[in-house]
Amino acid sequence: MIQSTEPKKVLVLDSQSDPYWLEILRGAVSALRGAIEVVSATDAQRMRWRDYDLIILDAGVFSDLLSIIAWILSQDPEARIVVFSPAPSWKQAREVMLAGATDYARKSLHTEHILSTLKKNWTRQTHEENYPIHG
Amino acid sequence: MKKTILFMDNEQDFLDVHSRLLEHAGYQVVRACSLKEAKDRLEERHVHLAILDIRMADEDDEQDISGLLLAQQEDYRPIPKIILTAYPSYEYVRDALGIAADGQPPAVNFLDKDEGPEALLQAVGRVFDQHVLLNWDLDIHWDPREYLSFLHLAGLLQSDLADEVLVYRADELEHLVRRLFGDYRQIRIGRVFWRDRWRFCLPVLAQSPQGATDARILVCGERGQLRRELEQMRELAPRTPEGTTLDNTIETMHFGAATYVLPDADIETVQTLRDLVGEGRERPLKKAFSHLLEEVLAAWHQRGQRVEEEGDLTSLYRGWVGLGSDDLSRTEVERRVKTLTQEVRPLSAVDIEYANGELAFHFPSLAPLICPDPVAFVYAPLKQYCRPVVCKISPGQLTADNVLIDTEQRTWLTDFAHAGQAPQWWDFVCLEAIVRFDLSQAPDLLAWQEFEERLVTPGGLADRLQAQDVVPDLRTSVVLMEQIRRQAGSEAGLDPVPYYVGLLVWAVGAMAHYDPAILYTQAEKMRGAHLLLAAAMLARRLGETLPTALPGGTLRLDEDGTVWIGDHCAGPLVGQELDLLCCLYEQAGRPVSRKTIFESIFGEKYLAGDADQEGRINSLIRRLRVKVEPASSRARYIRTVKKKGYCLVASGEGRNGR
Numbered sequence: 001m002i003q004s005t006e007p008k009k010v011l012v013l014d015s016q017s018d019p020y021w022l023e024i025l026r027g028a029v030s031a032l033r034g035a036i037e038v039v040s041a042t043d044a045q046r047m048r049w050r051d052y053d054l055i056i057l058d059a060g061v062f063s064d065l066l067s068i069i070a071w072i073l074s075q076d077p078e079a080r081i082v083v084f085s086p087a088p089s090w091k092q093a094r095e096v097m098l099a100g101a102t103d104y105a106r107k108s109l110h111t112e113h114i115l116s117t118l119k120k121n122w123t124r125q126t127h128e129e130n131y132p133i134h135g
Numbered sequence: 136m137k138k139t140i141l142f143m144d145n146e147q148d149f150l151d152v153h154s155r156l157l158e159h160a161g162y163q164v165v166r167a168c169s170l171k172e173a174k175d176r177l178e179e180r181h182v183h184l185a186i187l188d189i190r191m192a193d194e195d196d197e198q199d200i201s202g203l204l205l206a207q208q209e210d211y212r213p214i215p216k217i218i219l220t221a222y223p224s225y226e227y228v229r230d231a232l233g234i235a236a237d238g239q240p241p242a243v244n245f246l247d248k249d250e251g252p253e254a255l256l257q258a259v260g261r262v263f264d265q266h267v268l269l270n271w272d273l274d275i276h277w278d279p280r281e282y283l284s285f286l287h288l289a290g291l292l293q294s295d296l297a298d299e300v301l302v303y304r305a306d307e308l309e310h311l312v313r314r315l316f317g318d319y320r321q322i323r324i325g326r327v328f329w330r331d332r333w334r335f336c337l338p339v340l341a342q343s344p345q346g347a348t349d350a351r352i353l354v355c356g357e358r359g360q361l362r363r364e365l366e367q368m369r370e371l372a373p374r375t376p377e378g379t380t381l382d383n384t385i386e387t388m389h390f391g392a393a394t395y396v397l398p399d400a401d402i403e404t405v406q407t408l409r410d411l412v413g414e415g416r417e418r419p420l421k422k423a424f425s426h427l428l429e430e431v432l433a434a435w436h437q438r439g440q441r442v443e444e445e446g447d448l449t450s451l452y453r454g455w456v457g458l459g460s461d462d463l464s465r466t467e468v469e470r471r472v473k474t475l476t477q478e479v480r481p482l483s484a485v486d487i488e489y490a491n492g493e494l495a496f497h498f499p500s501l502a503p504l505i506c507p508d509p510v511a512f513v514y515a516p517l518k519q520y521c522r523p524v525v526c527k528i529s530p531g532q533l534t535a536d537n538v539l540i541d542t543e544q545r546t547w548l549t550d551f552a553h554a555g556q557a558p559q560w561w562d563f564v565c566l567e568a569i570v571r572f573d574l575s576q577a578p579d580l581l582a583w584q585e586f587e588e589r590l591v592t593p594g595g596l597a598d599r600l601q602a603q604d605v606v607p608d609l610r611t612s613v614v615l616m617e618q619i620r621r622q623a624g625s626e627a628g629l630d631p632v633p634y635y636v637g638l639l640v641w642a643v644g645a646m647a648h649y650d651p652a653i654l655y656t657q658a659e660k661m662r663g664a665h666l667l668l669a670a671a672m673l674a675r676r677l678g679e680t681l682p683t684a685l686p687g688g689t690l691r692l693d694e695d696g697t698v699w700i701g702d703h704c705a706g707p708l709v710g711q712e713l714d715l716l717c718c719l720y721e722q723a724g725r726p727v728s729r730k731t732i733f734e735s736i737f738g739e740k741y742l743a744g745d746a747d748q749e750g751r752i753n754s755l756i757r758r759l760r761v762k763v764e765p766a767s768s769r770a771r772y773i774r775t776v777k778k779k780g781y782c783l784v785a786s787g788e789g790r791n792g793r
Binding site: 106 | 224225228234245
C-alpha cells in the first residue's frame with residue numbers, strides 16, 4: 001500500500017481548554033510532523049471531518065460528549081476520535097469507547113504521555129477497498 | 136443450536152452463581168476456572184460469546200492482566216467478548232475496547248462485577264443482538280438428492296476429529312451460514328461442487344422475507360487459509376463486473392466463509408466443467424471454452440506479468456503441482472510412480488516396465504515404446520528455458536469441478552486459493568490436463584497411445600492435431616485441446632516445449648498423488664496408466680527436442696550423502712548405493728575393479744565368474760545409475776570400463792556410453 005506523504009491533520013474540538021495544555025498538544029503533534037487545527041464547538045457544524053486524520057475532544061469541556069461523538073461518526077463513520085479527560089474514569093472510558101471513540105486518555109501535561117497516545121492512534125484505520133471483488 | 140457462552144473466572148463461587156443465572160436466562164454456559172481450561176474449551180467447543188475475568192493468575196496481583204491478554208489473542212478474535220472484572224480502571228477499558236492492530240477491539244463490552252447480575256444479563260443480551268447477529272429464524276433446507284448436513288460438511292473439513300468435537304464444528308458451520316444469510320427467511324443448500332483438504336464449495340439459494348430470491352456460491356474452509364485466499368483474490372482478481380464477485384465474508388473460531396455472486400447466472404442450472412463434458416456435446420463445450428479462455432482467463436493474465444529471475448521453468452511448475460522443495464521428495468515421487476506402475480500392470484495386456492531410468496510399454500504386436508524416465512525430466516532444469524521465465528497472474532489451480540458454466544456457456548471461477556504469478560503457460564496446461572486426463576475416455580491403453588502420439592507430435596502450439604484417426608470418444612477432447620493450445624500460442628508464443636514441460640510436470644504431479652496405501656478403483660488406476668503413458672511420451676518428445684536439457688555439471692558427493700550434479704540436487708543416497716558411490720568417488724577418474732567393488736561393498740570374497748555375485752554388482756550399479764545419471768540412455772558419470780570395472784567421471788564430460 002502506498003503511504004501518503006501528506007502531513008497528518010489533527011483537529012482539536014475545544015476552544016475552552018487550558019492554553020497551556022493546547023500548547024503541549026501542539027508540540028506533540030508537531031513532533032510527529034502533523035498539522036493541528038483548533039476549533040470551537042460552535043464551529044463543529046461546518047467541519048468536514050473526513051479531512052482530518054485524528055479528532056481530539058476534551059471531556060472536560062463537553063457535557064454532551066456522547067452526542068458529539070455520535071454526530072461526528074454520523075458524518076464520517078471512519079473518523080478516529082480520541083477523548084482526553086482531566087479526570088479519567090473507567091465508566092466514562094467505557095461510555096465513550098462504546099459510543100465509537102477510538103481511544104480515551106488522561107489529559108496529561110507530560111508531552112511524552114500525549115505523544116504516546118497520539119502515536120497509538122496516528123494511523124487512520126485502513127478499511128477494505130470499497131469496490132466489489134471479482135474473479 | 137443454543138446460544139452458548141464461555142464464562143471464565145477463577146472465583147469458582149462467582150463463576151457457578153453467574154453461570155446458573157445465565158443458564159436460567161436460557162443460555163448454555165461453558166465454564167472455565169483457569170486460562171488453560173478456557174483455551175481448551177474454546178479450541179474444542181463452539182461458543183457465541185466469551186465472558187472473561189482479567190486477573191486469572193493471581194487475584195491480588197495488579198499486574199495480572201492474563202484474561203485481557205487472552206481476549207487480545209488473534210486466535211479468539213472472531214468471538215465477541217465481555218470483560219468482567221472486580222478491578223475496573225480506565226486503562227483496562229482502553230485495552231479492552233480500543234482498536235487493536237487488526238482493526239478490531241479485543242472486547243465488545245466491559246463490566247465491573249459490582250454492577251450486578253442484571254447488568255451482566257443486559258450486556259449479554261446486547262452482545263447477541265449487536266455482535267453475534269445470527270439469524271435464528273432462518274429455515275435451512277438441503278437438496279433432497281444430496282445427503283448433506285452441517286455434520287457432514289464439518290467432516291469434510293476436519294475428518295480427523297472425535298465425533299463429539301465434530302458436532303461442535305457442525306454448530307460452527309451453522310453459525311457461519313446463519314450469519315451470512317442474516318437477512319433471509321430461508322435458504323436451500325445444493326450439492327457440493329468441489330472440495331479439497333480444507334474447503335468446500337456449494338450453491339445456496341436464499342429467499343428474502345419479501346419473497347425475492349438471491350443465488351450465492353458459498354466457499355467455506357479453515358479460517359486462516361480462507362482469509363489468505365480472499366486476500367489473494369482482492370489483490371489479484373480482475374475488476375470485470377461480469378466475473379465472480381465477492382459478496383460477503385465471515386469468520387468463526389475455526390472456519391471462514393465467503394459468498395460469491397455469479398452475475399446474471401441462473402445458479403439452479405449452473406454446472407461444473409465435468410458435468411458439461413459428461414453431456415458430450417461439442418458445440419456448448421467449445422463455446423464455454425471460448426468464454427473461459429478469451430474472457431475469463433485473459434482478464435486474469437492481463438492483470439500483470441513478471442519476469443521470474445529465480446528458478447527454472449521445471450522448478451516453477453513443480454511448485455504448482457505439489458512437488459516443490461517443501462513437498463514430496465524426489466525419492467518418494469519415484470517410489471510412488473514405481474508403485475503405480477506395478478498397480479496398473481494387471482489392468483491391460485500392455486506390459487509396463489519402470490527400471491534403469493526408463494519407462495517401457497510393451498504393446499502386443501507392436502514394437503516396445505521405450506521412453507526416458509519422466510520423473511528425471513521433472514527434476515532436471517530445462518537449460519534453454521532456465522531463466523528468466525515470464526509469469527502472469529493466474530487464478531491458480533483450475534480443475535474440472537471449480538470452473539462453473541451456465542446454460543449460455545458463460546464460465547466462472549470459484550477457487551482462488553492459489554492465485555498468483557505462474558509461468559504464462561500454466562492455466563492452459565491445467566485446462567489441457569483436465570481435458571486430457573480427467574475428462575477424456577478411451578477404451579484401452581492402445582487407444583490412449585494413439586491419442587497421446589497425436590498430442591505430442593506438433594511442433595507449434597497453433598498446429599492442427601490429427602483428430603480423424605483417434606477413437607470417436609476422444610475427438611471432442613482433441614478439438615478442445617486445439618482450442619486451448621491456440622489461445623496459449625497467441626498469448627505466450629508458439630513454442631510448444633515449455634507447454635509440454637508443464638504437461639509433463641502436471642502428469643508426474645498427478646501420479647505422485649497416488650498414495651500406495653490407498654485402495655483405488657479400476658477407473659482410477661486406468662487414469663494412472665494414462666498419466667504414466669502420457670508422461671513417458673512427453674519425456675520422450677522432450678528428450679528428442681532437448682538433447683541437452685538434462686542437468687549437467689560436475690558430480691559432487693557431500694559428506695551427508697547428498698549427490699549434486701552441477702547445482703542440481705540429485706538427492707540423498709544411503710546404504711550400498713552410497714557405499715558404491717563413495718568407493719568410486721575416492722578413485723574418481725580411475726577404473727575400480729569389480730573385485731574391489733564387491734569386496735568393499737558386500738564384505739565377501741569375490742569369485743570371478745560367480746553369476747550371483749556378478750548379478751549383485753550389476754544390480755547395484757544399475758540402482759546407482761538410476762539415482763545419479765540424468766539420462767538413462769547414456770552413462771555420463773558412472774562409466775563401464777571394459778574388462779576393468781567402473782570409473783567415476785565427475786565432470787560427466789568426454790566419451791559417452793556404458
